[in-house]
Amino acid sequence: MSGLLLHGIGVGGGSAAGPVARMSAPPALPAPRPVADPAAEAAAVRAALAEVEADLAERAGRASGAGAEVLSAQAMMAADPALADQAVGLVEQGTDGAHALTAAFDGFRDALLAAGGYFAERAADLDDLRDRSVARLPGLPVPGLPDPGHPYVLVADDLAPADTALLDPARVLALVTVRGGPTSHTAILAKALGLPAVVGCAPAADLTDGQQVLVRGADGTVEADPTAESVALAAEAERRRRERLAGIHGLGRTSDGHPVALLVNLGAAHELAGAAAADAEGVGLFRTEFLYLDRAEAPGQDEQAAAYRAVFDAFAGRRVVVRTLDAGADKPLPFATAADEENPALGIRGLRTAARDPQLLETQLAAIAEAAAGSTADVWVMAPMVSLPREAAEFAQRVRAHGLRQAGVMIEVPAAALRADRLAEVCDFFSLGTNDLAQYTFAADRTLGALAELLDPWQPALLELIATACHSAADRGRPIGVCGEAASDPALALVLVGLGVTSLSAAPGALPEVRAALRAHTLAECWELAELALFADDAAGAASAVRARIGER
Incomplete structure (x- = not known):
């Protein structure tokens, strides 16, 4: 395998080189035995x-x-x-x-x-x-992280959350998994830890303990047995990257001053302190599902208002975009989801649940309004899984009836992107959920590794839908953000801005790279990069063309 370049899905920025240490295999299932007691x-x-x-x-x-x-x-x-x-x-x-x-x-x-x-x-x-x-059962040791006595690149078939969550970045230089996708727990936690990571890299199964590898998270490659020159060049590039990031703070701007709001995603109460401390202009996606999960009935208005108030207080003076309950599909709730849906991803989910139980949405909007009443946060409210202009209009009317000024919708299905001009007539802003939009555009399960190419946010067809929505938003003077995985890729962020996106929302750890990329390019250069991506034949071609042009500069 010496000198080979292995390809997977890059989910963490930066690069790192070091020796491989593989996770040990779990204990084998013992032979069946009779049960005496x-x-x-x-x-x-x-x-x-x-x-x-x-x-x-x-x-x-x-x-x-x-x-x-x-x-x-x-x-x-x-x-x-x-x-x-x-x-x-x-x-x-x-x-x-x-x-x-x-x-x-x-x-x-x-x-x-x-x-x-x-x-x-x-x-x-x-x-x-x-x-x-x-x-x-028999008291065998549970497989855990290897401990070779020196820093290493962790390689595994897949990583369990129990191990990944307690990784020590001082010892683990990078992560490589044979399986997994861009929304796996390995990917999520690698981004949170700031580790270079490549998932879904099937050839990594042949890497051996002690073998030297160079992991490049940005382009999703693992170089087996790299030359000393390759390692030195990557180390110097990584040093320059960290130095550049350390010196850039503040508002999101292109090099010629075009504003692009940089926001954080927030999905659980324990994330609040870290999100509020991040160098961000607010919250671009406040997922409210954490209040509803793992309970038999919906939380009441008082409980919700208290939770929302804590977020609004932490982001006083900054924007907070609240997404109303996104139940159904991957987040079924006994009080909101039908148990007999054969295909829940295409069923009663998101805003559609309000048609079944209008009081769910009414209580949530009342709680948001109550929490916002005494806050200086700039509270925006948006609905997930909107397909029709009528749905957007009815939602906006309900939001404003509660005294909330900014009512928007998620663009997650192609119908919403294609009819964004009509949606823009009745709502105040858009937010693009690129993960779901890719899934529905390509009829591809977003978690299926075999379809990773179709789910790549660089797919030109997906970018064309985003461009369509952006043009409609611009025509009506509506802000339009991206809160999916695409917003955390610095090169793709430039393309999105070139398409017309006005804000980017990602995990706090992803914002420094995105901010630095924006500060290094003019808006006109972002337009040029967007055109390169749109006219590519596929995702790989789009990404390589854009990154090559960035590299030339």
């Missing part, structure tokens, strides 16, 4: 799950930000009584504990894969929970 076997199964839950909860307490959120979610999965009951039921039928746990987890895994979307991406998390639970 079903009651004791059942008790052992429940104890194993409880130990896994406790371990994950303890790790969540030591983690922060996205890592703590992911680990808490895993702990709740391990504590699911339905999972334990299913495994115990198999034990009572004569199946030993290890095989009963495996069958129960695999059943849940199949259900997640069938649901698609975000659920399918979480199937790998269940694999890790299964391995940890099975290992607990």
Whole structure:
């Protein structure tokens, strides 16, 4: 493999070189055995799950930000009584504990894969929970991070959240996984830690412990056995990159002064402190689902108002774009989602849930208005999954009836992008959700690694839809932002600005790179880069043409 350039999906900026250290394989499933004492076997199964839950909860307490959120979610999965009951039921039928746990987890895994979307991406998390639970039964050690005694590049088939969330960036130089996609937990946490990372890199399966590699997160490549010259050049480029980022702060601007608001995404209460401290102009996407998940009934107005007030207070004087409840599809809720939908990603989700239960939206809007009344935050409210001008008009009317001044919509389906001119007549702003827009444009499950090429935000067809929406927004003087993964790619951010995007919202750690890219280019250069991307044949061609032009400068 010497000298080969391995390709995957880049999900973290920068580059790093070092020796490979691979994750060890989980314990093999033992051979089936007869169950002499079903009651004791059942008790052992429940104890194993409880130990896994406790371990994950303890790790969540030591983690922060996205890592703590992911680990808490895993702990709740391990504590699911339905999972334990299913495994115990198999034990009572004569199946030993290890095989009963495996069958129960695999059943849940199949259900997640069938649901698609975000659920399918979480199937790998269940694999890790299964391995940890099975290992607990006979008291075997649970596989963890390698410790070769020196800094290393971590290579794995896939990384479990329980391990990724507690990575020490001082020891782990970069991440490479054989599987995984741009919305996997590995990708999310790599961005939060600021580590170079490449996921979905199938050839990485052949990398060996101790082998030297050079990982370039920006272009999604892993160079096996790089030359000393390659490593030195990459190290110098990384030094210059960090030096450049350290000296750039403040408002988002192109080099000739064109404003582009740089905002943060916010999706959980424990992220608030870090998001508020970021060098950002506000919140471009405040996901409110965290208040609704893992409960049997919707939160009341008082509880919601208190949560929203905390965010508005933390961002006093800055913009906060609140997305109303985006239930359904990958986030089913017992009080908002039909249990019998065969294809939830194309079902009653987002704003559509308000047609089934109007009070859900009314209570949320009342809570937002109550929290905004005594705040200096500039509160904007937008609805997810809008397809028709009528939906946008009705939503805007309801928002304004609560005294909220800015009512907008997410553009996540092609119908909304194509009819953005009509939407702009009835609402005040747009926000482009590039992940869902790509999924619906290409009829490709956003979590399916085999379709990663279609889901690439550099796809010219996707960019053309974005351009259409931007032109409609500009004609009506409406701001239009991007809050999907595309906003965190510095080169693609330039293209988006060239297409007409007026704000970019991403994880706090992604903003310095984006800010630096903007400060290095004029608006006219962004127009030129956008044209290059639009006229490319495919995503790879678009990205390479734009990056080559940037490199020339």
